[in-house]
Amino acid sequence: MQTTQSTEATASHSLWRELRDAIRGTEADYTRIPLRRAVLLLAVPMVLELVLESTFAVVDIYFVATLGPSAVATVGLTESYLFLLYAVGMGLAMAVTAVIARRVGEGRKEEAAISAVQAIFVALLIALPVAVIGIVFAKDLLRLMGADAWALAHGYRYTQWMLGGNLVILLLFVINAVFRGAGDAAISMRVLWLANGLNILLCPLLILGYGPVPALGIEGAAMATNIGRGCGVLFQLWMLLRGGKHIRVLVSQIAVHGEVLWNIVRTSLGGIGQMIVAMSAWIFLMRILADIGSAAVAGATIAIRLMMFTMTPAWGMSNAAATLVGQNLGANEPARAEAAVWHIGWYNMAYLLVIAACFFLFPQQLVGFFTQDPAVVKVGAEWLRILSYSLYVYGWWMVSVQAFNGAGDTVTPTRINLVFFWLIQIPLAWLLALHFGWRETGVFWAVFVSETSVGLFTLWLFSRGSWKTAKV
Numbered sequence: 001m002q003t004t005q006s007t008e009a010t011a012s013h014s015l016w017r018e019l020r021d022a023i024r025g026t027e028a029d030y031t032r033i034p035l036r037r038a039v040l041l042l043a044v045p046m047v048l049e050l051v052l053e054s055t056f057a058v059v060d061i062y063f064v065a066t067l068g069p070s071a072v073a074t075v076g077l078t079e080s081y082l083f084l085l086y087a088v089g090m091g092l093a094m095a096v097t098a099v100i101a102r103r104v105g106e107g108r109k110e111e112a113a114i115s116a117v118q119a120i121f122v123a124l125l126i127a128l129p130v131a132v133i134g135i136v137f138a139k140d141l142l143r144l145m146g147a148d149a150w151a152l153a154h155g156y157r158y159t160q161w162m163l164g165g166n167l168v169i170l171l172l173f174v175i176n177a178v179f180r181g182a183g184d185a186a187i188s189m190r191v192l193w194l195a196n197g198l199n200i201l202l203c204p205l206l207i208l209g210y211g212p213v214p215a216l217g218i219e220g221a222a223m224a225t226n227i228g229r230g231c232g233v234l235f236q237l238w239m240l241l242r243g244g245k246h247i248r249v250l251v252s253q254i255a256v257h258g259e260v261l262w263n264i265v266r267t268s269l270g271g272i273g274q275m276i277v278a279m280s281a282w283i284f285l286m287r288i289l290a291d292i293g294s295a296a297v298a299g300a301t302i303a304i305r306l307m308m309f310t311m312t313p314a315w316g317m318s319n320a321a322a323t324l325v326g327q328n329l330g331a332n333e334p335a336r337a338e339a340a341v342w343h344i345g346w347y348n349m350a351y352l353l354v355i356a357a358c359f360f361l362f363p364q365q366l367v368g369f370f371t372q373d374p375a376v377v378k379v380g381a382e383w384l385r386i387l388s389y390s391l392y393v394y395g396w397w398m399v400s401v402q403a404f405n406g407a408g409d410t411v412t413p414t415r416i417n418l419v420f421f422w423l424i425q426i427p428l429a430w431l432l433a434l435h436f437g438w439r440e441t442g443v444f445w446a447v448f449v450s451e452t453s454v455g456l457f458t459l460w461l462f463s464r465g466s467w468k469t470a471k472v
Helices: 002-024 033-065 069-105 108-137 138-144 151-162 165-184 184-207 216-243 258-292 294-330 334-361 363-368 373-386 391-408 411-435 440-463
Strands: none
Touching: 002 334, 033 069, 033 165, 033 184, 033 216, 033 294, 033 334, 069 138, 069 151, 069 165, 069 216, 069 258, 069 294, 069 391, 108 138, 108 151, 108 165, 108 258, 138 151, 138 294, 151 216, 165 184, 165 216, 165 294, 184 216, 184 294, 258 294, 258 411, 258 440, 294 334, 294 363, 294 373, 294 391, 294 440, 334 363, 334 373, 334 391, 363 373, 373 440, 391 411, 391 440, 411 440
16 A cells, blocks of 8 residues: 555656656757657647747737727738738748757757757848838738728727737747757747736736726737737847757857758748648638628637637647657657657547537637627637537647658648648638628638548648658
């Protein structure tokens, strides 16, 4: 009896120590330590990082919703353009994670640091033209998406702030990808804790006003986001120069290295294309919903925020898969890389089955937390219930896609997305929603069909193993 209790106490102490190490950061070699421990050390901070990110997204939309459906619709329409920016940032981040992980796995940490600097230069080059376009043409961009009169008269300032401050978005993506690829996931976690913690505090203050601070409405939401993210970027740069457990940039390394920079650009093209295809598909869907009405856009916006919030642990675990694949391929351990993906895929599926049950059983209550508008609640609840039918498939899709991306093969997922999103999802959504008159219901079922299909197909392609021979 005493032996059993002693064993349980030791196991409990060991688990607590590993969780503590995951949050603090560790110098562990992820190509050598037991696989379960490697997944834990990487996944825990990545999950916590994204949980706070999605918490902010929910808090933000909660306070914006107090301004009415048009304000929520403005956020949704602006995010349609931001999704294109996210596509570039995430595509670049995929390449950065793959390159940094491969260099660290090969034991070439100085080259990893040089690659990190080149990635930051690429982000700077992308951000400038986007900022100019966003500030100058904000109203035109909203009008193109079918915005209502309120958005064009008042909401455009939100669009100006969000697109004008796009540099902080790109740098958050890119520099956190550097830390994750190197294995310093705990630093990425702290960065987003800081950025989103400030966002959460500033959102109600700037949107609703308090004391001497005036109520800035929807513009306050954008200002809060930029201030929080800007502080996060400053912290990232400080940590990059100070050095983490696995990577540090020296001042002498801050220079342009054309060959390394081009390697990152070349590797990122597939990832950027991959994400642009997926994100632009969302823009077309939002444009279809805008023709149906602001309630449809608002309901879809709330539903997608809820989905992002609840799926972040699965995304965090999938990001851990990208790092493990990249580092283990760099260390010539392809079997271990594959085993990590299957481990994480089962975790994802189990978690998302629980979320699917919540979406199926309580959709009205979940959407009703953000708005009392019955039309908006009806739309959002319907999408959550349709999502619940195949949400678990997304878990396998996430991790299999990240296996390709972590290996540096970003082209294969791009081709897959092109077929399933552009050639299937968009035409099917238009056909069902507008031609057959299913309205928003047609859009939601088109998403169900296309994304369930792409998840199953990508998992099958992963199982064939071609990603193991990718070069970065």
